[in-house]
Amino acid sequence: MQKILDEIVATIGTSKDRGQVADYIPQLACIDPNQFAITVAMADGRIFSAGNSAQLFSIQSISKVFTLTIALGKLGDAVWSRVGREPSGDPFNSIVQLEHENGKPRNPFINAGAITIADAILMGHQPKETLAEILQFVRFIADDDSIGIDEKVAQSELRTGDRNASLAHFMASFGRIKNPVDCVLGTYFHHCSIAMNTEQLARSGLFLVDNGRNPVTGTRVVSTQRARRINSLMLMCGHYDGSGEFAFRVGLPGKSGVGGGILAIAPGTASIAVWSPGLDDVGNSKLGTEALEKLVQHTGWSIFG
Ligand SMILES: NC(=O)CC[C@H](N)C(=O)O
Structure with a gap:
C-alpha cells in the first residue's frame, strides 16, 4: 500500500493541470494548488499516508x-x-x-x-x-x-x-x-x-467502513442500516453534478468539498482521504479524483467489482 501511495504522489507531482482553487471564498483563493496528500485508514487499524498528510485544510x-x-x-x-x-x-x-x-x-x-x-x-x-x-x-x-x-x-x-x-x-x-x-x-x-488533515479525515470515515462501527476503536456510531444508507447517498449525491462521473471513474461512495478534499469509503476495507486544492469544472478536486482512480485501479476496491 505504501508503494502504491508513493507512486501516486510521484505521478501527481508531475501534473501540469492541477485545476482551479475555489476563488469565490477569498480565504480559499490564496491556498497553494501545488499541495497534495493522501491517507488510507484500513479497517485493521493500519494507516498509510503520502504527501503532506499533516497539513490542515478546509473540509468544506x-x-x-x-x-x-x-x-x-x-x-x-x-x-x-x-x-x-x-x-x-x-x-x-x-x-x-x-x-x-x-x-x-x-x-x-x-x-x-x-x-x-x-x-x-x-x-x-x-x-x-x-x-x-x-x-x-x-x-x-x-x-x-x-x-x-x-x-x-x-x-x-x-x-x-x-x-x-x-x-x-x-x-x-x-x-x-x-x-x-x-x-x-x-x-x-x-x-x-x-479544518482537518488527511489522516484525521480518513479516520473520521472509519465508521462507514464497518457497518456503522469504528473497527479500530470498537465504538458503534450508527446502525448498520444507517451506515449503508449514508454510503448510498455519498455514492449518488456526494459529488453534485459530477456524482455519475465519480462513480464511473472511482466506484466508491465519496464526498468532496471545495477545499479540495475528498473522503471515499471502500466498504469493509478502508476509509480514504485525499487532498489537492485545485478543482475541476463542477467543483470537485481534480487531482484528488485522479489519485482515487489510480488507487482503485491498483487495489480493485471499486464496489462494482
Ligand atoms: N461544495 C462545497 O464544498 C461548498 C461548501 C461551501 N461552504 C459553500 O457553501 O459554498
Missing part, C-alpha cells in the same frame, strides 16, 4: 456527511420530510429546482440541503451550542480532540455568502427554515470551515 462540504449523521441521530427518518435523497444533476449551489419543488432540497449534500440540515439540528439552540456538538461528534469519530474550526475561513464565507443566503431565505419563504436565517447560515458556514 465533506462536513455535510457528519451533519447528516447527527441529524439522522436526532430526527431519525423525519429528516426525509425536510430533504430528499435523489441526485440533483445541478451545481452544488443551484437554486432552480427549489422553486419547482416547494423549497425542499433534492438531497442533504447540495448547499440547500445542508443548510436545511443545519436548521434541523439547531432545534432552537444557539449556533455555538450546535457547533460545539458537531465538533464533539467529529472529534469522537476521528478519535482526535485537536480538531477545530478555521475562523478565518468561516468569516470569509460569511462575508461573501450571498448565494447561500439566497438559498436560505428562499427556503424560508416556503416555511422550510425554522430558526432565524442568520443563525442557520452561521452554523452552516462554521461547520464547512472545520
